[in-house]
Amino acid sequence: MPPREGTYGLLAEFKTPGDLVRAARQAHQDGWRRLDCYTPYPIEEAAEAIDVPRNKVPLVTLIGGLLGGAAMFALETWISVIAFPIDVAGRPTYSWPAFLVPAYEWTILWAGLSAAFGMLALNGLPALYHPLFNAPSFRSGATTDKFFLCLEALDPKFDLAESRAYLEGLQPLSVEEVEY
Amino acid sequence: MATREVNIHDRRDPATGEFRVIAPGESFLSVTEKVSRIVLTPHTPLGWFGFFAVAGAGATMLMVALTWLFLKGVGIWAITQPVAWGFAIINFVWWIGIGHAGTLISAILLLFKQGWRNSISRFAEAMTIFAVICAAMFPVIHVGRPWLGYWLLPLPLTMDYWPQFRSPLMWDTFAVSTYATISVVFWYIGMIPDLGTLRDRAQSKFAQYIYGILSVGWRGSVRHWVSYETASLLLAGLATPLVLSVHTVISFDFAVAVLPGWHTTIFPPYFVAGAIYSGFAMVLTLAIPLRKFYHLEALVTERHIDNMGKIMLVTGFIVAYGYGMEAFMAWYSADHWEAFTFWNRAFGPMGWSYWLLLTLNLFIPLTTLWVRKLRTNILYMFILSIIVNTGMWFERFVIIVTSLTRDFLPSAWGTYRATKWDYMTLFGSLALFTFLFLLFVRFLPMMPMNEIRMLLPASKVRAKAGPEVTK
Numbered sequence: 234m235p236p237r238e239g240t241y242g243l244l245a246e247f248k249t250p251g252d253l254v255r256a257a258r259q260a261h262q263d264g265w266r267r268l269d270c271y272t273p274y275p276i277e278e279a280a281e282a283i284d285v286p287r288n289k290v291p292l293v294t295l296i297g298g299l300l301g302g303a304a305m306f307a308l309e310t311w312i313s314v315i316a317f318p319i320d321v322a323g324r325p326t327y328s329w330p331a332f333l334v335p336a337y338e339w340t341i342l343w344a345g346l347s348a349a350f351g352m353l354a355l356n357g358l359p360a361l362y363h364p365l366f367n368a369p370s371f372r373s374g375a376t377t378d379k380f381f382l383c384l385e386a387l388d389p390k391f392d393l394a395e396s397r398a399y400l401e402g403l404q405p406l407s408v409e410e411v412e413y
Numbered sequence: 414m415a416t417r418e419v420n421i422h423d424r425r426d427p428a429t430g431e432f433r434v435i436a437p438g439e440s441f442l443s444v445t446e447k448v449s450r451i452v453l454t455p456h457t458p459l460g461w462f463g464f465f466a467v468a469g470a471g472a473t474m475l476m477v478a479l480t481w482l483f484l485k486g487v488g489i490w491a492i493t494q495p496v497a498w499g500f501a502i503i504n505f506v507w508w509i510g511i512g513h514a515g516t517l518i519s520a521i522l523l524l525f526k527q528g529w530r531n532s533i534s535r536f537a538e539a540m541t542i543f544a545v546i547c548a549a550m551f552p553v554i555h556v557g558r559p560w561l562g563y564w565l566l567p568l569p570l571t572m573d574y575w576p577q578f579r580s581p582l583m584w585d586t587f588a589v590s591t592y593a594t595i596s597v598v599f600w601y602i603g604m605i606p607d608l609g610t611l612r613d614r615a616q617s618k619f620a621q622y623i624y625g626i627l628s629v630g631w632r633g634s635v636r637h638w639v640s641y642e643t644a645s646l647l648l649a650g651l652a653t654p655l656v657l658s659v660h661t662v663i664s665f666d667f668a669v670a671v672l673p674g675w676h677t678t679i680f681p682p683y684f685v686a687g688a689i690y691s692g693f694a695m696v697l698t699l700a701i702p703l704r705k706f707y708h709l710e711a712l713v714t715e716r717h718i719d720n721m722g723k724i725m726l727v728t729g730f731i732v733a734y735g736y737g738m739e740a741f742m743a744w745y746s747a748d749h750w751e752a753f754t755f756w757n758r759a760f761g762p763m764g765w766s767y768w769l770l771l772t773l774n775l776f777i778p779l780t781t782l783w784v785r786k787l788r789t790n791i792l793y794m795f796i797l798s799i800i801v802n803t804g805m806w807f808e809r810f811v812i813i814v815t816s817l818t819r820d821f822l823p824s825a826w827g828t829y830r831a832t833k834w835d836y837m838t839l840f841g842s843l844a845l846f847t848f849l850f851l852l853f854v855r856f857l858p859m860m861p862m863n864e865i866r867m868l869l870p871a872s873k874v875r876a877k878a879g880p881e882v883t884k
Contacts (some may be wrong), residue, residue: 378441412757
């Protein structure tokens with residue numbers, strides 16, 4: 234990642250998930266778009282409050298599963314019919330009912346791998362460095378018991394002093410400036 | 414211990430109206446603290462070292478048994494004609510079955526929104542993975558020339574040889590390898606947020622690096638959580654048909670054969686139910702000492718033990734139905750060999766194993782699990798879990814050994830008596846499992862902290878908090 238200068242954003246800590254959701258909803262209503270909430274466990278209401286778009290994980294999973302199943306079925310057919318045909322008591326070499334079992338397993342295998350790694354990739358992970366890790370309060374509790382709202386400097390509405398005052402108005406526990 | 418337990422008389426939580434599964438008074442911090450301190454403490458408990466030494470010695474015994482096996486060949490085991498499957502396949506089926514409860518808890522109970530599963534899901538998944546490791550070892554060492562095990566994979570080999578996909582043994586290869594892979598992935602994905610917690614709470618630089626890398630930089634963004642939850646649900650939805658298919662495919666190894674006692678259509682559901690039955694028994698065997706030893710009674714409560722007892726009761730009855738149906742079909746099929754196999758199972762030279770199995774699997778559990786006092790008696794449930802696990806091992810023994818010893822022609826009949834190498838491999842695999850499990854308990858979060866937080870009353874977003882609540 235190229236080194237960036239200046240402020241990443243303003244990070245406000247809230248006491249309860251309810252306070253966070255209320256603040257996030259307010260900020261979104263007031264036109265903020267480059268903002269994010271950070272919570273120690275999934276909070277659906279927070280995602281609704283900042284209007285997180287539908288994700289593409291199901292699509293990736295579907296494609297992965299279909300490709301996996303098709304690949305296995307094609308492989309079995311090619312092996313049994315063309316590459317290594319064995320005559321077992323005159324049974325057809327193209328014994329598709331028997332091929333369904335491994336194809337079924339591979340559908341699940343590749344769908345599952347696509348869901349897991351697709352989710353990570355769509356989230357931009359692994360990302361071992363993130364500016365937020367510079368914030369002491371974030372490091373000490375974002376994954377334990379603290380609830381954060383971050384207004385990012387990339388938002389056109391962002392202005393260090395004004396945005397700080399705006400966040401203070403949402404009754405957080407604290408507001409902190411985060412550097413890149 | 415001063416820890417307050419949830420007993421079954423604590424009904425609903427007044428704040429949320431939901432059934433309480435976590436002891437009252439727990440907070441986000443206290444839950445996190447309880448789980449993460451087990452991993453992050455610099456002081457490993459002495460008891461852990463004690464168990465680790467015993468398990469390590471047992472795993473070493475397994476290595477000795479395997480080394481001798483590789484030097485001498487499978488002749489050191491009792492397998493011969495007609496019983497060519499023996500302990501190796503009994504252990505394989507038993508271990509895979511144990512793994513099934515982990516997936517049931519992590520996937521099927523997630524889809525059914527059973528919140529109580531959250532506390533036990535992580536170590537049940539770990540149990541699955543280690544059980545699959547123990548299971549997968551057996552077919553490989555049973556083939557006699559394990560260095561040729563890769564022949565099972567469709568690889569373009571120089572001798573122009575390809576696997577035979579019409580054989581259930583090939584289906585097994587794909588079912589078990591898929592099961593192992595998906596279980597590991599599901600386990601790891603579920604652990605990422607907790608590894609982030611460990612990264613943030615670790616004091617030592619080394620632990621911060623390791624957990625930092627393992628947590629792939631998880632920071633709890635709501636945008637991430639949304640796709641994370643989608644992926645978890647999808648993985649659960651995929652693991653559900655997978656777990657049902659794995660023991661089904663394993664039962665095909667038997668059911669597709671023509672042998673009386675194996676060639677039956679009841680096998681797939683009966684194997685799956687038996688797998689879940691023994692798996693829940695193993696979860697209890699692990700959960701009861703763990704909660705005691707690490708003082709986690711507030712997180713794995715009496716209600717968990719009670720619920721698992723109920724699931725065992727249900728699956729136990731499905732298993733009982735399977736036994737009954739086998740007996741019924743022996744009569745109803747009017748097939749001479751089927752009838753003889755059943756008679757031989759119950760009253761033949763190995764009849765003791767059949768009656769032992771019925772006692773351990775049906776008579777003891779299915780009469781006592783009805784009683785709530787016994788279901789919530791921790792000591793009783795621990796003993797019962799070991800009884801059921803033993804019973805389920807004997808179920809596989811009966812299916813494999815008594816069917817094989819006496820098939821169609823009396824001139825081909827034989828007997829089976831396990832050697833010390835068989836026993837060393839069986840108990841060695843138990844030790845290997847314990848060894849791996851102890852490492853897991855020490856170095857990884859054994860309970861999903863992020864999911865337990867969701868069970869706390871404080872996690873709920875109150876309606877009064879916002880201007881309008883969209884739901």
